[in-house]
Amino acid sequence: MPFHAHNAATGETLPGEFHDASPAAIDAACRAAADVAPAFAVLAPERRAALLEAIADALEKAGDALLDRAGLETGLPRARLEGERARTQGQLRQFAALVREGSWVDARIDTALPDRKPAPRPDLRRMLRGIGPVAVFGASNFPLAFSVAGGDSASALAAGNPVIVKAHPAHPGTSDITAEAVRTAVAASGLPAGIFGMVHGASPEVSLALVRHPAVAAVGFTGSLRAGRALYDAAAARPEPIPVFAEMGSINPVFVLPGALAARGVAIAEGLVGSFTLGVGQFCTKPGVVFGVASEAWTTFCAAVAERARAVAKGAMLHEGIARAFAEGCARLEGVEWLADGPARVARVDAATYRARPELGHEIFGPYTLLVTVESAAGLAALAEALEGQLTATVHGSEDDFSGTAAAELLAVLPRKVGRIVCNGFPTGVEVAPAMTHGGPYPACTDARFTAVGTGAILRWARPVSFQGFPDALLPDALKQANPLGILRLVDGRLVR
Amino acid sequence: MPFHAHNAATGETLPGEFHDASPAAIDAACRAAADVAPAFAVLAPERRAALLEAIADALEKAGDALLDRAGLETGLPRARLEGERARTQGQLRQFAALVREGSWVDARIDTALPDRKPAPRPDLRRMLRGIGPVAVFGASNFPLAFSVAGGDSASALAAGNPVIVKAHPAHPGTSDITAEAVRTAVAASGLPAGIFGMVHGASPEVSLALVRHPAVAAVGFTGSLRAGRALYDAAAARPEPIPVFAEMGSINPVFVLPGALAARGVAIAEGLVGSFTLGVGQFCTKPGVVFGVASEAWTTFCAAVAERARAVAKGAMLHEGIARAFAEGCARLEGVEWLADGPARVARVDAATYRARPELGHEIFGPYTLLVTVESAAGLAALAEALEGQLTATVHGSEDDFSGTAAAELLAVLPRKVGRIVCNGFPTGVEVAPAMTHGGPYPACTDARFTAVGTGAILRWARPVSFQGFPDALLPDALKQANPLGILRLVDGRLVR
Numbered sequence: 001m002p003f004h005a006h007n008a009a010t011g012e013t014l015p016g017e018f019h020d021a022s023p024a025a026i027d028a029a030c031r032a033a034a035d036v037a038p039a040f041a042v043l044a045p046e047r048r049a050a051l052l053e054a055i056a057d058a059l060e061k062a063g064d065a066l067l068d069r070a071g072l073e074t075g076l077p078r079a080r081l082e083g084e085r086a087r088t089q090g091q092l093r094q095f096a097a098l099v100r101e102g103s104w105v106d107a108r109i110d111t112a113l114p115d116r117k118p119a120p121r122p123d124l125r126r127m128l129r130g131i132g133p134v135a136v137f138g139a140s141n142f143p144l145a146f147s148v149a150g151g152d153s154a155s156a157l158a159a160g161n162p163v164i165v166k167a168h169p170a171h172p173g174t175s176d177i178t179a180e181a182v183r184t185a186v187a188a189s190g191l192p193a194g195i196f197g198m199v200h201g202a203s204p205e206v207s208l209a210l211v212r213h214p215a216v217a218a219v220g221f222t223g224s225l226r227a228g229r230a231l232y233d234a235a236a237a238r239p240e241p242i243p244v245f246a247e248m249g250s251i252n253p254v255f256v257l258p259g260a261l262a263a264r265g266v267a268i269a270e271g272l273v274g275s276f277t278l279g280v281g282q283f284c285t286k287p288g289v290v291f292g293v294a295s296e297a298w299t300t301f302c303a304a305v306a307e308r309a310r311a312v313a314k315g316a317m318l319h320e321g322i323a324r325a326f327a328e329g330c331a332r333l334e335g336v337e338w339l340a341d342g343p344a345r346v347a348r349v350d351a352a353t354y355r356a357r358p359e360l361g362h363e364i365f366g367p368y369t370l371l372v373t374v375e376s377a378a379g380l381a382a383l384a385e386a387l388e389g390q391l392t393a394t395v396h397g398s399e400d401d402f403s404g405t406a407a408a409e410l411l412a413v414l415p416r417k418v419g420r421i422v423c424n425g426f427p428t429g430v431e432v433a434p435a436m437t438h439g440g441p442y443p444a445c446t447d448a449r450f451t452a453v454g455t456g457a458i459l460r461w462a463r464p465v466s467f468q469g470f471p472d473a474l475l476p477d478a479l480k481q482a483n484p485l486g487i488l489r490l491v492d493g494r495l496v497r
Numbered sequence: 498m499p500f501h502a503h504n505a506a507t508g509e510t511l512p513g514e515f516h517d518a519s520p521a522a523i524d525a526a527c528r529a530a531a532d533v534a535p536a537f538a539v540l541a542p543e544r545r546a547a548l549l550e551a552i553a554d555a556l557e558k559a560g561d562a563l564l565d566r567a568g569l570e571t572g573l574p575r576a577r578l579e580g581e582r583a584r585t586q587g588q589l590r591q592f593a594a595l596v597r598e599g600s601w602v603d604a605r606i607d608t609a610l611p612d613r614k615p616a617p618r619p620d621l622r623r624m625l626r627g628i629g630p631v632a633v634f635g636a637s638n639f640p641l642a643f644s645v646a647g648g649d650s651a652s653a654l655a656a657g658n659p660v661i662v663k664a665h666p667a668h669p670g671t672s673d674i675t676a677e678a679v680r681t682a683v684a685a686s687g688l689p690a691g692i693f694g695m696v697h698g699a700s701p702e703v704s705l706a707l708v709r710h711p712a713v714a715a716v717g718f719t720g721s722l723r724a725g726r727a728l729y730d731a732a733a734a735r736p737e738p739i740p741v742f743a744e745m746g747s748i749n750p751v752f753v754l755p756g757a758l759a760a761r762g763v764a765i766a767e768g769l770v771g772s773f774t775l776g777v778g779q780f781c782t783k784p785g786v787v788f789g790v791a792s793e794a795w796t797t798f799c800a801a802v803a804e805r806a807r808a809v810a811k812g813a814m815l816h817e818g819i820a821r822a823f824a825e826g827c828a829r830l831e832g833v834e835w836l837a838d839g840p841a842r843v844a845r846v847d848a849a850t851y852r853a854r855p856e857l858g859h860e861i862f863g864p865y866t867l868l869v870t871v872e873s874a875a876g877l878a879a880l881a882e883a884l885e886g887q888l889t890a891t892v893h894g895s896e897d898d899f900s901g902t903a904a905a906e907l908l909a910v911l912p913r914k915v916g917r918i919v920c921n922g923f924p925t926g927v928e929v930a931p932a933m934t935h936g937g938p939y940p941a942c943t944d945a946r947f948t949a950v951g952t953g954a955i956l957r958w959a960r961p962v963s964f965q966g967f968p969d970a971l972l973p974d975a976l977k978q979a980n981p982l983g984i985l986r987l988v989d990g991r992l993v994r
Contacts, residue, residue, distance in 0.1 A: 037913075038909060038910070038913060041912075041913070042909075083615070108931045108932040108953075109932055110928070110930040110931060110932040110933075118580070119926065121928060121930075122919075122922055122928065124928055124930055124932040124933060125932055126917075126932040126933070126934050129912060131945065131946065132913070232733070232738065233733070233734075236729070236730070236733035236734075236738070237730075237733075240886075240938075240939040240940070241729065241733070241939060241943060242939075243944060243946065389737075399968075402968065402970075402971060411971060412535060412539075413535070415538075415626060415962045416534075416535060416538070416629070418962070419960075419961070419962060419963065420623075420962070420963040420964075420965060421962070421963070421964050421965065421967075422619075422965040422966060423964070423965065423966045423967045423968065423971065424966055425619055425965060425966045429616065431607070431618060431619065431621055433607040433618075433621055434605045434607060434987055434990065435605040435606055435607040435621040435622055435623040435963055435987075436607075436621060436623070436963060437623050437961040437962060437963040439960075439961075441737075441960075442737040442738060442739075443737070446738060447740060448628065448960040449628065449740065449956075449957075449959065449960045449961075450960075450961075451961060456605075456623075456961065459946070460946075462946065463916075463936075463938075463945040463946045463947075464916070464934040464936075464946075464947075464948060464953065465912045465915070465916065465917070465918070465934060466916065466917040466918070466932055466933060466934040467917075467918055467920070468917060468918065468919040468920065468922060469919060469920045469921055469922045470918070470920045471896075471899065471920065473899075474899060474908060474920070488992065490931055490932075493931065495985065495992070
């Protein structure tokens, strides 16, 4: 059964026919990756860095064709797509710099102590190396930055792993153009084609076959809880289970403390509406619930949110499935007061209702947020404690707020619940930076020990290997006595270059 | 149904009656851990370090009572137990030093760029913190170093997590004495009892209930593939899946290259017998298969292994179940030539037979090894390629060997198969050191990205949390601008203290 891409704004069918990859095609892509994996894992860092930069350059060369098609398939405006392409290139170049510098392999050397009693200590050296072929699942909401050449692919390649991408069926044409750019870069870098593969698929069978393939060593995914959990379960049920990093979204709670509400409630309301409607609310970090303490200032704040939300124009959603899920998700909510129900929606409930209805704590992907009126600031920490795992939480507070008990209690709870806490800001706009954590306790993601964004993302796809008693000539360069790569290494407990 | 400990040497029942923990007792231990987890996660590093040292001291104070009972329950000789206690204390002190020094939290700071275009960059800071209560499963073969106060517990506590130990039913008395020592140390450190809990259990239900408890955030296990996989599966099937680090053993292949065989075959034979019979062959890193190239030197080597193995005296195995599994495992092997079949067993097959019978590649826990006669050195890499994941692999080679193609091909394969490669040594004797990797691809363990031994073991139980736009006073000490802990931090891409 062929499938087609659709114009996100009009629904019309776009040129191009796509097909679920056959089992043979999936097998071929995985085998090709497995064949080249050993050599790619030990390729000189400089060549891996150059490949990542070549991919970044190729995305530029893909030019208008890429941005035009992405615009049609996703409904995202041109400026956003230009920014997203720049972000994607920036990610690739950040990983190139990381790989070129080289210290990310966390080299550790414990030199021999031949005279130690009761037994001599052998020379022991370890470093990180690639885990093996990584299956990457493109996300619908970032057709470039979290898709074919996005952060998962960039970090997996950086660690020395071939990548097999499952293109998102909502933007297959964009995926094809990107894949062609990557293939060109791989070939121009003199590397074998097996380093990068891509398969199409609109049915779950393609995804499951990829995750179950014996050559696949790890999985990266960004998308819904339902799909992410299905891949996680399939990976865990394999004869040889493999790690899955699935980022599955979040409601990204916002806590507005009384002092902040009084001092700058309207400004926060404005920022909030900007954040929850950004990209038509289709970000994993969209603030989906806002807690504030019943007061005149809260009433004013709610009115300001409602007023600004009602002024938001209709934007095209990424695809019909998301638009439908959004409409249905909002329609299902019972017992809430709708403050805005145009293109952007704002509902309000009291805390007792919120607590009694777990469905109010589930993500509704799209331009919607829920305002929860809390009896007193003292109740905020308990509401935080009841949250599921989140990508982010946000606290707005004044100096006065932060010197009080309620804020202290809240701030003590949040680090256990989330990957990133934002103070007096908004959670959308995820910096690609070493200090970023884009992850968090389940169901935000399947393994809170890792991040999907920032240089730390490479650690998802690498594992340590130790070399004991090796002649220097047989060691990888990163572990040779003379440190030919000039990287930082922990030698006998001291970090030296 | 009560259960009892047995004298490993005589089989007689030892004093003391033990009971499977009731569901209520398991729940109570887990809840107690959850209650204290938030405060323990942010306890000053110095106090966590002091706790680990207090536990090390308490193990000393447990004195003869601990070593006597461990000797009875495990059959391990006194000197080994003294050494193992020292190792256990050394591990605790190594983690204490790591926590006191503090840089393990991998603090990263990206300072704000308020003037950046198109959008300002916020101040972003991240660090590692404890993942939450860790369930630790004691191993039968290390009643101290991989049990109640062993490496998993030490690393989990070091990261700031409460621990709930499931005592191994083969040494429940040893576990009780150790647990009492830990409890004393916790109390003497002025910390709440919930930081450390222990439950007994001889039936899988206790283990599964512990892994399924909602308060448990991660699992550490050392033992059999069957039990480890059962815990992994239970953890993956939870409503909120949690990470499991299960170290499940290995056959630890040894490759003896022709030059080494010719130059020092008898010395290698001696070392091999010492290694595979050490601790009555009851180590996860016991070399269980040895590949050598058909030649006169190999024939001599095999004879030397057999002769020395026949001279090995009978040792008590850890418990009746292991002794029975060992006897049955050896009895099931068909088509092998027994070169030694006393207390220590040596079998031999040709490579064709080895390849045809996958069961020959499965671990037999105990003093047994299999010698595999290979047609030519060129065949070694293919045999390595066919291996399952391993904790270790060992290569014996001369300078000549290592300048040849066969060795190069073999050494290219091994890093993909194992956690640690030993050159001209033996895999038993796992150093507790920063550069150690005790782990490896499945089925050696369930997540090759981590190690169970060495300071890196702490990373199994920690996750990153980012703080964005925070006032300095609200940040954890590790992230404060003035760096009050004096740790190494990555600030705007540069590592500074």
